[in-house]
Amino acid sequence: MLFKSETFKIVKKEKQTEDDCLFRLEPVGKKKIKLSYEPGQFFQVSAPGIGEAPFSVCSYDKEFIEFNIRGLGDVTNHLLKLEPSDKICLRGPYGTSYPMEQLKGNSLVIIGGGTGVAPLRGVLKYLEKHRADYDRVHLFFGFRDPNEILFKKDMEQWNRIFDLNLTVDKAPDSYTGKVGLVTKIVEESGLNNKKKAVMICGPPIMIKFTILTLEKLGFHHDQIFVSFERRMKCGVGMCGHCMISGLYVCKDGPVFRYDKVKGLHE
Amino acid sequence: MKKTKKASKAKKPRVGIQSITGCAGCQLSLYFIEDVLLELFDKIELVAAPMIKGKNEEENYDILFVEGSVSSKEDLENLLKWRKQAKFLIALGACASHGCMQSMKHMMHEEEVEAAVYNKFPSDKRLKPITAVPLHKHVQVDFYIPGCPPDKEEIERVLKWLLQGIKPRVYDKAVCHECSLKENYCLLDQGIECLGPLMNGGCKALCPDYNHPCTGCRGMLDDANLKSGKEILRDKGFDPDLMIKRMTKYNTLQFMEFESKPKEEKK
Amino acid sequence: MGKVLGKKRLYEFLEKVSKGADLIAPVKTDTLRFGIIKDFNDICLEGRPLFPLKKFFSPAKQDLFRLNLGEKDEPFKEEKIMIKPRVIFGGRLCDFNGLLKLDKLFLSEEFQDDYYKEAREKTLLIGINCDPPPSKYCFCESMDLEKYYDLFFHDMGDKYYIESGSAKGQALIMDLEDYDFLMPNIHCEKKLVRKELAQHYEDPAWEQENEKCLSCGKCTSHCTTCLCFDMLDEMQANLKNGKRSKEWDSCQFENFTLVAGGLVFRKERLPRFKHRIYHKLQYFREKFGMDMCTGCGRCIEACPRLIDFTEVINKFK
Numbered sequence: 001m002l003f004k005s006e007t008f009k010i011v012k013k014e015k016q017t018e019d020d021c022l023f024r025l026e027p028v029g030k031k032k033i034k035l036s037y038e039p040g041q042f043f044q045v046s047a048p049g050i051g052e053a054p055f056s057v058c059s060y061d062k063e064f065i066e067f068n069i070r071g072l073g074d075v076t077n078h079l080l081k082l083e084p085s086d087k088i089c090l091r092g093p094y095g096t097s098y099p100m101e102q103l104k105g106n107s108l109v110i111i112g113g114g115t116g117v118a119p120l121r122g123v124l125k126y127l128e129k130h131r132a133d134y135d136r137v138h139l140f141f142g143f144r145d146p147n148e149i150l151f152k153k154d155m156e157q158w159n160r161i162f163d164l165n166l167t168v169d170k171a172p173d174s175y176t177g178k179v180g181l182v183t184k185i186v187e188e189s190g191l192n193n194k195k196k197a198v199m200i201c202g203p204p205i206m207i208k209f210t211i212l213t214l215e216k217l218g219f220h221h222d223q224i225f226v227s228f229e230r231r232m233k234c235g236v237g238m239c240g241h242c243m244i245s246g247l248y249v250c251k252d253g254p255v256f257r258y259d260k261v262k263g264l265h266e
Numbered sequence: 267m268k269k270t271k272k273a274s275k276a277k278k279p280r281v282g283i284q285s286i287t288g289c290a291g292c293q294l295s296l297y298f299i300e301d302v303l304l305e306l307f308d309k310i311e312l313v314a315a316p317m318i319k320g321k322n323e324e325e326n327y328d329i330l331f332v333e334g335s336v337s338s339k340e341d342l343e344n345l346l347k348w349r350k351q352a353k354f355l356i357a358l359g360a361c362a363s364h365g366c367m368q369s370m371k372h373m374m375h376e377e378e379v380e381a382a383v384y385n386k387f388p389s390d391k392r393l394k395p396i397t398a399v400p401l402h403k404h405v406q407v408d409f410y411i412p413g414c415p416p417d418k419e420e421i422e423r424v425l426k427w428l429l430q431g432i433k434p435r436v437y438d439k440a441v442c443h444e445c446s447l448k449e450n451y452c453l454l455d456q457g458i459e460c461l462g463p464l465m466n467g468g469c470k471a472l473c474p475d476y477n478h479p480c481t482g483c484r485g486m487l488d489d490a491n492l493k494s495g496k497e498i499l500r501d502k503g504f505d506p507d508l509m510i511k512r513m514t515k516y517n518t519l520q521f522m523e524f525e526s527k528p529k530e531e532k533k
Numbered sequence: 534m535g536k537v538l539g540k541k542r543l544y545e546f547l548e549k550v551s552k553g554a555d556l557i558a559p560v561k562t563d564t565l566r567f568g569i570i571k572d573f574n575d576i577c578l579e580g581r582p583l584f585p586l587k588k589f590f591s592p593a594k595q596d597l598f599r600l601n602l603g604e605k606d607e608p609f610k611e612e613k614i615m616i617k618p619r620v621i622f623g624g625r626l627c628d629f630n631g632l633l634k635l636d637k638l639f640l641s642e643e644f645q646d647d648y649y650k651e652a653r654e655k656t657l658l659i660g661i662n663c664d665p666p667p668s669k670y671c672f673c674e675s676m677d678l679e680k681y682y683d684l685f686f687h688d689m690g691d692k693y694y695i696e697s698g699s700a701k702g703q704a705l706i707m708d709l710e711d712y713d714f715l716m717p718n719i720h721c722e723k724k725l726v727r728k729e730l731a732q733h734y735e736d737p738a739w740e741q742e743n744e745k746c747l748s749c750g751k752c753t754s755h756c757t758t759c760l761c762f763d764m765l766d767e768m769q770a771n772l773k774n775g776k777r778s779k780e781w782d783s784c785q786f787e788n789f790t791l792v793a794g795g796l797v798f799r800k801e802r803l804p805r806f807k808h809r810i811y812h813k814l815q816y817f818r819e820k821f822g823m824d825m826c827t828g829c830g831r832c833i834e835a836c837p838r839l840i841d842f843t844e845v846i847n848k849f850k
Contacts (some may be wrong), residue, residue, distance in 0.1 A: 001597075001611050001647055002644060002645070002646055002647060003597055003598070003764070003777075004598075004609065004611065005609055007606050007607060028606065029606075046609075048600055048602055048608040048609065048766065048775075049430060049600060049602060049766050049768045049772075049775050050430065050432055050766055051764070051765065051766050052764065053793065072793040072794050073793050074432040074433055076793070077432075078431075078432070087605045087606060089608065089609065204796075229792060230790070230792060230798070231790070231791060231792045231793065233762070233763055233764045234762070234764065236643070236644040237638070237641065237644065238638055238639060238644070238646065238760075238762070239761055239762045239763070239764070239782070240761030240762075240782070240784060240789075241761070241763070241782070241789065241790065243784075243808070243812070243816075244798075245811070245816060246811075246812070246815065246816025246817070246819050246820060251643075265734060265804065265807070265808075265811070266790075266798050266799050266804050266808070302769070302770035305770040305771060306770045309770075309772065422770065423767070426767075426768055426770065426772065429772060430768060430772060438786070438787065438788060439750060439783075439786055440747065440748065440749040440750060442747075442749035442750065442751050442837070443749065443750045443751075443754060443783070443786075446584075446750070446751045446754040446755060446835065447593050447754060447781070449564055449566045449582075449583070449584040450563070450564065451563055451564040452835075452837070454837055462749070462837075463747040463749040463837045464747065487748070488787070489748050489786075489787040489802075490747075491745075491746060491747045491748065491802070493744070494744065494745045494746065494747055494838060495747060497745070497838070498837055498838060
């Protein structure tokens with residue numbers, strides 16, 4: 001049936017910030033389902049009796065799925081109360097993914113703001129496994145303040161194998177890292193658009209200004225991939241909630257090449 | 267055995283139902299959830315309900331329903347006291363949510379009303395009335411269950427949501443939505459001055475379903491297009507004074523706020 | 534060439550074709566509505582029900598799952614779909630074309646709605662020609678409707694001329710007498726002048742009409758093809774059992790595009806109004822090569838302010 005969820009088990013829960021936790025889930029049951037999902041796709045996660053909410057995957061693995069969950073509403077607040085060995089129901093994967101195969105041989109510029117870094121973590125987990133297929137990987141991540149930084153453990157690893165640029169909007173004087181908007185560090189990088197593809201995920205306002213910055217650096221819109229956030233209810237292009245112009249974010253997205261979606265009417 | 271019972275009892279949320287000026291019908295709606303009332307009451311500790319209980323506590327409410335509007339000094343004192351005692355305060359019914367009929371005084375003169383109502387006893391000031399207002403004019407209200415009377419199923423739903431530990435959800439669709447799903451013959455088309463398109467539904471369009479025009483007991487929609495609403499009624503030839511009276515029957519203050527708002531349309 | 538059926542034999546015919554099935558036809562109660570027929574005399578073919586047929590294919594509220602929180606491994610149990618075979622009699626061409634459009638959404642290659650699918654398979658469609666159109670708001674002539682039906686009736690006074698549109702339909706009228714007649718096309722007074730909408734997004738005509746909009750959602754609930762929905766969980770008083778259901782929603786409501794954190798993407802009324810019309814006439818066409826509008830005019834007829842999008846479009850320079 002269309003909206004039927006599968007049961008998973010929480011095998012790991014890692015606190016990321018005051019409001020976020022990273023959950024690792026594995027399928028349960030004797031017949032283990034082979035997991036197959038791509039970075040950029042999402043699942044509808046259930047809090048039975050409360051409702052469902054869409055979450056982008058932030059892992060890349062055949063054995064488990066990981067989600068970063070931030071307590072923003074009733075569903076997420078319920079999910080945050082769950083602990084390892086608790087069961088969780090989800091359905092998916094839905095939607096489009098980042099065209100990793102197609103981008104082989106290119107350099108990647110990956111730009112994330114706040115919780116928008118979570119879906120990009122899926123891309124990076126993919127890249128960790130396929131590092132040799134790509135040229136340089138530039139990461140630009142912005143968070144509101146040092147306490148909001150997600151995936152601190154991964155950051156160390158990413159710093160080694162990718163070019164990681166991390167910034168926070170504001171920080172106490174004792175903070176030794178970079179302070180400033182993510183658009184600023186993108187601009188300072190002086191990157192050109194030669195053989196590159198860009199992936200952006202973050203709040204609408206951040207996406208808007210990042211694209212302006214990229215334009216200044218000479219990037220074309222067809223080099224940029226954006227991921228949109230909407231409240232999908234069905235996930236399968238029926239319920240109408242996530243429509244932007246004629247596009248269903250759940251089915252035609254959430255990952256779009258920017259030249260296909262710029263200037264769309266809400 | 268007794269001990270375990272007590273231990274589990276200690277966890278149950280303490281719920282109260284208190285009244286200020288109103289008809290107490292809202293409270294009655296709550297007791298009308300007959301089918302599941304006992305099951306629900308089993309999950310809470312009903313610590314205050316003066317209508318059905320002799321002994322009532324006034325402290326540490328986890329959830330407190332308050333019905334009625336603030337219409338006297340005594341009401342106000344009670345409300346301020348209860349607010350301090352309650353973690354989650356729900357305005358129950360039209361009086362508590364929007365002021366209901368007693369707030370019609372906002373569009374009249376105090377003396378005029380007193381003369382009309384108490385003309386036989388001009389010197390009787392025992393009631394010390396103040397111009398009636400809904401609860402949120404004096405205290406913070408955490409949730410509203412509007413309606414005159416409120417829908418018992420909605421009360422049940424809200425209580426269940428709170429027991430599930432989630433925020434209750436507001437019904438914010440026009441009366442027309444539910445009315446049209448019932449395939450009713452639109453009262454406006456029959457020349458009856460129904461306010462459905464301007465008013466908050468959630469009532470299952472009970473009145474229009476029985477050919478009685480909506481008078482908005484669940485308050486005006488946040489999104490109400492009052493200008494257009496007035497134009498319909500004007501186009502259909504209804505008496506403008508009567509219309510204003512209809513619209514303000516339950517929602518005088520809300521109506522006045524809408525009227526004083528700068529043009530919300532456009533953009 | 535088609536067949537002919539004397540009016541006196543209509544009930545007999547309907548009884549035969551609806552054997553073992555529910556017969557659904559317009560019934561006059563307080564309003565004219567599509568309902569299940571218990572007595573053939575209740576059938577009313579004068580006028581057209583204002584509420585479309587979609588309710589028989591995706592109900593306003595449909596339970597999807599039963600919920601039992603006690604069963605941690607499998608809290609959701611599918612609600613069985615039980616649909617009796619049925620025959621719809623007295624639908625109009627716009628009604629049946631609406632289904633063709635909904636098929637695109639609910640029976641796509643990747644995802645099929647089980648209820649809708651079963652309902653479609655179990656329904657026989659017998660239409661009746663509109664001569665004259667049942668409402669002054671009809672404009673289906675401008676919408677290129679397909680001749681989609683199992684059987685199609687044309688009122689000829691004392692008899693019906695019948696054409697079939699499917700093998701299933703053909704089999705049902707085999708025994709009837711042949712008749713030579715040219716089924717007249719539908720002629721509507723109202724017209725929609727087809728234009729490339731994309732160029733007119735900022736046209737002031739939108740705004741004039743939008744000012745009247747009350748966001749009551751009657752246009753979408755009465756639309757032949759609007760079936761946007763929400764999904765909700767509700768628990769019983771024991772807080773252990775409950776259900777997950779699907780309920781009609783409308784893009785005309787303020788909070789339709791609300792996302793976690795409180796942002797609403799179509800907060801203003803105007804983009805909501807435009808979204809409805811652009812979805813019907815542009816977005817859907819881009820995706821599926823057809824309009825999502827059948828020209829039934831119900832959205833206009835049902836609107837308390839008679840907001841008429843065809844007039845908006847016709848006004849474009």
